[in-house]
Structures are given as C-alpha cells and as structure tokens.
Amino acid sequence: MTALVRLVGLSRSVPDGYVLRPILRDVDLRLDYRTSVLISGPSGSGKSTLLNILGLLDRPSAGSYWLDGVDVAALNDDERSELRGGVVGFVFQHFHLLPTLSVLENVLMPSDYTVGRQSALRDRAEDLLAIVGLADRFESKPMFLSGGEQQRVAIARALLREPKLLLADEPTGALDGATAEEVRGLLMAAVQEVGSTAVLVSHDVARYGPVVDRHFTLVDGRLTPAEGVPR
Amino acid sequence: MTRLVSLRGAALQLRANPARSSLTAFGVLIGVWLVTIIVTLGATAQGFVADETHRSFGLSGVAALTLGDTAGDPEGPRALTARELNWLRRRATELGLPHAAEVTLAQTSLRLGDQVEFGSVVAVTDDIGAVRDFRLVAGRALTHSDISNNRRVAVVSGALLRRLKVTPESLLGASARSGPEPSDIYSVVGVLVPSLTGDNGLYVPNGSEARRAQRDRPGEVEFLVNTSGAEQAAVVALLQNEFATAFPDRSLVAAGADPAAREVARLSNAFVAVLALLAAAALVVGTLAIASVMSISVRQRESEVGIRRAFGARASDIYKLFLAEASFLAFTGGVCGVYLGLLVVVTATRVARIAFDVPIQLVIPATVLWTAVVITVALGVVAGLLPARTAARLDVIAALRDE
Numbered sequence A: 001m002t003a004l005v006r007l008v009g010l011s012r013s014v015p016d017g018y019v020l021r022p023i024l025r026d027v028d029l030r031l032d033y034r035t036s037v038l039i040s041g042p043s044g045s046g047k048s049t050l051l052n053i054l055g056l057l058d059r060p061s062a063g064s065y066w067l068d069g070v071d072v073a074a075l076n077d078d079e080r081s082e083l084r085g086g087v088v089g090f091v092f093q094h095f096h097l098l099p100t101l102s103v104l105e106n107v108l109m110p111s112d113y114t115v116g117r118q119s120a121l122r123d124r125a126e127d128l129l130a131i132v133g134l135a136d137r138f139e140s141k142p143m144f145l146s147g148g149e150q151q152r153v154a155i156a157r158a159l160l161r162e163p164k165l166l167l168a169d170e171p172t173g174a175l176d177g178a179t180a181e182e183v184r185g186l187l188m189a190a191v192q193e194v195g196s197t198a199v200l201v202s203h204d205v206a207r208y209g210p211v212v213d214r215h216f217t218l219v220d221g222r223l224t225p226a227e228g229v230p231r
Numbered sequence B: 001m002t003r004l005v006s007l008r009g010a011a012l013q014l015r016a017n018p019a020r021s022s023l024t025a026f027g028v029l030i031g032v033w034l035v036t037i038i039v040t041l042g043a044t045a046q047g048f049v050a051d052e053t054h055r056s057f058g059l060s061g062v063a064a065l066t067l068g069d070t071a072g073d074p075e076g077p078r079a080l081t082a083r084e085l086n087w088l089r090r091r092a093t094e095l096g097l098p099h100a101a102e103v104t105l106a107q108t109s110l111r112l113g114d115q116v117e118f119g120s121v122v123a124v125t126d127d128i129g130a131v132r133d134f135r136l137v138a139g140r141a142l143t144h145s146d147i148s149n150n151r152r153v154a155v156v157s158g159a160l161l162r163r164l165k166v167t168p169e170s171l172l173g174a175s176a177r178s179g180p181e182p183s184d185i186y187s188v189v190g191v192l193v194p195s196l197t198g199d200n201g202l203y204v205p206n207g208s209e210a211r212r213a214q215r216d217r218p219g220e221v222e223f224l225v226n227t228s229g230a231e232q233a234a235v236v237a238l239l240q241n242e243f244a245t246a247f248p249d250r251s252l253v254a255a256g257a258d259p260a261a262r263e264v265a266r267l268s269n270a271f272v273a274v275l276a277l278l279a280a281a282a283l284v285v286g287t288l289a290i291a292s293v294m295s296i297s298v299r300q301r302e303s304e305v306g307i308r309r310a311f312g313a314r315a316s317d318i319y320k321l322f323l324a325e326a327s328f329l330a331f332t333g334g335v336c337g338v339y340l341g342l343l344v345v346v347t348a349t350r351v352a353r354i355a356f357d358v359p360i361q362l363v364i365p366a367t368v369l370w371t372a373v374v375i376t377v378a379l380g381v382v383a384g385l386l387p388a389r390t391a392a393r394l395d396v397i398a399a400l401r402d403e
C-alpha cells in the first residue's frame, strides 16, 4: 500500500546574501493514511517551511515528494492548486478567517474551488460547525468571536472537503491554556471523525505528545524521531 | 461556474466592504454622471440651437427659394407665380428632391376661443412633412392627406403657448380664424415646439387660401427643397441657372443657404466637440478611481489571497476574482451615474422651462449614453487588469505570514 506522504532526501535552502542557507537538510519521511504526527523543534528550525512544502505552497530545492501517490515535482502551478484543494487542509496559528464573511461562509469558502455538489458541502459545513460547538453562530462575523471560537471555525473550514492530509502550524499557539486544551480536543476528535492524517507543528510537547501516533523533532533542518515517543 | 463564483464574490465584496466598494463605484459614478450631463446638455443645446437657427435662417438641409430683386422693376420683388411654382415643382420632382411651397400671408388675426393674437398664416403645399422637420409638443403634424384634401386643419407655433399662457394640449381642437369667411376657420391639430424667436405661424394646407393670397396681397412665397448640406449649394445653383433661362429677368435667391446658418451649425458642432473632450476627461477620472482603489484593495487583501490559494484557488481564480470585482463596480457605478445624470438634466431643463421661460427641449442621446456605460465598464476591466495580475502573482507564503 502506498503512503500518503513520502519525502526522500528532501532539502530546502534560501539565498542569504551571496550564499545559500540550508533550512531543511536531507529530510526523509513516510506517513500512512489516518495517522497523527507531531513535529516539534526550536524556533527557526524549519518547521513551517516543512509544512509549506507538504502543503504544496513551497517547492523543495532538492529531493522528492510523493503526495497521495503523485510525484508533485512534475506538476505545474494549476495542478498543484488542484491537488492542494483536493487533498490538503490547513489550520493556521492565527486562524486566518476572512473578516468580511460570516462563520458559515468562511467554512464554505473552499467550496468556491471545488467541483461537485454544493448543497452536500453546505450540509457538511453545518455538521462540522455543530461538531466544534458553533451551531448557533452561523451568521456571526469572525471579529465578534473569541480566539478559541475563531480557531474552531478554522478547523471546520479545513475539514470541509475531508482532506487526507491536515496541516496545523501551532494550532493552539495563540490561545490560553484552558482554551488551547479545549481546541486541541476538538481538533483531534474532528480529525479522527474525518479520517485525516494530521501533521501538527507545536513546541507544546506536553500537550500534543500524548495524543499523537508519532513524534518527530526538527533541529537545524534535520528531522529525527523524538526520544521516548509514546507507542 | 467559476465566473458565477467570481461575480458572487464581487457582490459579496460589495456587501462586505461597503466603504471601499462604494468609493470605487462612486468614482465611476461621478465620471459617468458628468458624461451623462455633458452629453445630454450638449445634445439638448445643439437641438435648441438648431431649432432656433431653423426658425431664424431656415433649416440647414432645406433651401428656401424666393424671388430675388428684379432689376429695374419699380414695384420691387413680387411673389413667385403659379406658373413659376409649377415649373419648380416639376424640376424638383425630376431631380428627386422632396419639396413643398409655403405662402406666408400678410398679418392675419388668429382667434383662439375668445382670445385674439396677431400673426401670419403660412399656407403649405405638397408633402411639407418631407421637407420641414416639424417638432411637436402636442398633437400631430400636417399630413400629405391633409394637404391634398385641403382639410381645414392647422399646426400652430409654440410661441402662442407663452402668449396665451395655456398648455399645448388645451390648444388642440381650438379653432383658429384667419379671416372673416366661414371657410377661414381651422381646427388646431398640432402644436410646434416653442422657439425663442417666436414666430406666430399658423401652418395650414394650401388651396384657395394660397391662391387668393398670391393674387390679392403678394406675400412671401417660398419654394422649399430638401437637400443634404453637401449638395445643397450645387442643387441651388442648378435651379437658379435653369430658372433664369426659363424665366428671363426673374431670379431666385436661396434663404436656406444663408452663411449665418452654416456658421451657427459649425459653432454648435465645435461646442459639442469641446463637451465631448470634457466627457472623455470625466471617464478617465473614473478609470483612475477604479485603478487606484483596486490596487489598494489588492494590498489590503493580500492575506485573503494567500488563504484562498491555500484552499485550492488557482492563480487564475484570484485574477478573475479581482477582475470581476472591478467590472462589477464599474458597471454599478456606470448605471447609477447615467440615472443620476439624467435626473439632473431633466430637472435642469424643467427649471429652465418653468422658472426662466426658456423653451428648451430635452434631447437624450441614448446610444451615446449606453456607449459611455459600455466604455466605462471596459475601462473598469482595463483598470482592474494590472491589480488583478498583481494579486494573482502574490507570493502565497509571504501573504500567509503573520505580520
């Protein structure tokens, strides 16, 4: 059986003055369907860069990446957009809701870029909002929601099209302890329900370590399995 | 489907960001508003000038031939005789020119109800409708059938409206009297647009009236031919030469070829050209408004672009989103601009008529206005192209980075 994600010898470097500065070095990774992964590491170690490459927002400088059986190096920009829309969902640290749209419209935004039955997506959006506990806030504007509520909307949005790969960069990094705990619980439950593989980036190992299948650390651009991983 | 999505997005954007969107639409609105006012007032003014020129000098397309000074005749010019008129009719028919004769009688009293006005009766022959451009405020023009059947009907000058202080409709059906005989009573069927110079003409079909006038009181007899401006001079010269050969020591002069009329027409064309330039400047202002607001819009919505791209929007989807928004705003602004502009012009002409007694007739050049809207939308699209391209090419990662 093919893996959802397969990275082989992947590296990324950026121009820094006259030299190339490596951000990711020789990363190998294989992720199965329906697993959850935590990536932790110090600031500036390349975690967001890795997520951007996994989400087809960035391209590696070297190495190969197969997503859902597709060699993404061969794809043009439109094909990458299509694959991204079909397979990947994002949750950002700072929510990134569209301020002019209502809660329901925000969750439905990805349907603008989806072919298929819009009414089915609408039903799903309402179900997802119910799962994250916002069934009575469909018409609210994001600015009238608390941080935790905004992130719950963002989670519903990310899961609307049942992505095989959910990428979350510090999903609770902007929330206080109790809210972070609540949002983490909802996120993990929703991911479980949809059946996505979740790649979570967080330095909060204590909170996420116990609830994921696998845990990697990224230090200085190198990805290694963390010591004492649960299970 | 994607086009619908973009249009819906544009509408959503309008609802979601009313201040910025209405500002853009407002820029276009002002542009189209000015264009509407300028173009409509220009056309109205030109129509007004043309009407006044028509009455003062004769319509530019119509040459009015009258008998010129007859050298050595102590009695001065006399009217064209019936024989001469028949000769002119035959030649005009042969040349394929619409023609008619008008015989202006000397001062005549016109009675409308119990009011009396002094004016002139103009007896018209043949198909006057093919020659004179009767502009009516009420009723109908004289028809070919009225004239060939010599009906006792009349079309009266609009100047009477102001003298008698009545509405155009109230003149319809009134009886006008040109003399003491029972056959001198005409029923009014049409009222002409009032003019500033305000002749008191009462246009009636020809017949005994014209013949009697010619015999008893030689008034002004004009033979009108309708020609286009370019060939008018040649046609007039031809008729003048042939007439001189057919009727030695009688000569024709052409009133419609009056250089003053042409000068006025030339000036009013120049006036309209200047207005058209102003209108073009107004449209450019509207376009710049869209371009600047759209580029601000792109900068403000960088993170939205990043978010939409992250959820599968292709670069072309982003391009369409911004382009649809620009076109939508331009169209909305354009249509509102036309309507508000017309409102101003309609009000202005009404005020001119009622308060200042200027008998101006509104002319709405619909094709010009719709062309202006189409051009504005096109300019809106053009103005949206560059910002839309900028948006489509934004670096997604940078756009998603937290500030």
Ligand SMILES: Nc1ncnc2c1ncn2[C@@H]1O[C@H](COP(=O)(O)OP(=O)(O)OP(=O)(O)O)[C@@H](O)[C@H]1O
Pocket (backbone or CB within 6 Å): A014, A015, A023, A041, A042, A043, A044, A045, A046, A047, A048, A049, A050
């Ligand atoms: N396009 C780029 N050009 C230059 N430098 C870049 C670029 N993208 C990332 N970097 C640099 O690469 C390094 C890794 O960045 P990245 O955002 O992946 O780190 P991170 O692990 O997510 O850190 P944090 O925990 O603070 O979010 C940083 O030093 C960053 O400045």
Ligand SMILES: [Mg+2]
Pocket (backbone or CB within 6 Å): A047, A048, A049, A169
């Ligand atoms: Mg980061």
